[in-house]
Amino acid sequence: MPGVLVVKAVVAVKVALVASLYAAMVTLLAPISFYAFQVRVADALLLLPFLDFFGLPSVIGLAIGCAIANALSPFGLVDVAFGSLANFLAGLAAWAVGKWRKGFPALLLAALLEALIVSWVVGYFVLHLFGGVELSVALVGVFAGSALSICVLGVSLALFLLKGLRLR
Numbered sequence: 001m002p003g004v005l006v007v008k009a010v011v012a013v014k015v016a017l018v019a020s021l022y023a024a025m026v027t028l029l030a031p032i033s034f035y036a037f038q039v040r041v042a043d044a045l046l047l048l049p050f051l052d053f054f055g056l057p058s059v060i061g062l063a064i065g066c067a068i069a070n071a072l073s074p075f076g077l078v079d080v081a082f083g084s085l086a087n088f089l090a091g092l093a094a095w096a097v098g099k100w101r102k103g104f105p106a107l108l109l110a111a112l113l114e115a116l117i118v119s120w121v122v123g124y125f126v127l128h129l130f131g132g133v134e135l136s137v138a139l140v141g142v143f144a145g146s147a148l149s150i151c152v153l154g155v156s157l158a159l160f161l162l163k164g165l166r167l168r
Helices: 002-028 041-050 055-072 077-100 104-130 135-164
Strands: none
Touching: 002 041, 002 055, 041 055, 041 077, 041 104, 041 135, 055 077, 077 104, 104 135
């Protein structure tokens, strides 16, 4: 029984850590975290589920952190709901790829899938349907920022955690 409580506590700490980091990063960088052309630096954390050390708890943390951060969004509850959904789906994709394969090509695949998921959900639903932004502008704007945040910063962070800190 004590072992189960320890495991639950570790999971709760991972969820809380990831959620608070994500929300803090978006809040501190709010001027570049919203609108059609955005670079959400916190999205570098979206690859954490790929790493076994963080796994599924980080998927939940990313969704919760996004919900908290998007409370500041100019798009209101729509961004809270759809942004959190985007992070949840992107996190699940990274986790699934990480369970299926390891290594640099798999990490790049996870990053690309996440950038596409975030771009589609945020670009289409939040910015285009509810924000009135032209679809091509919304998709390209979100994808450009997501590619930088996830594919460049996120992959770099994941590689550092894998090699520098030896997290699996």
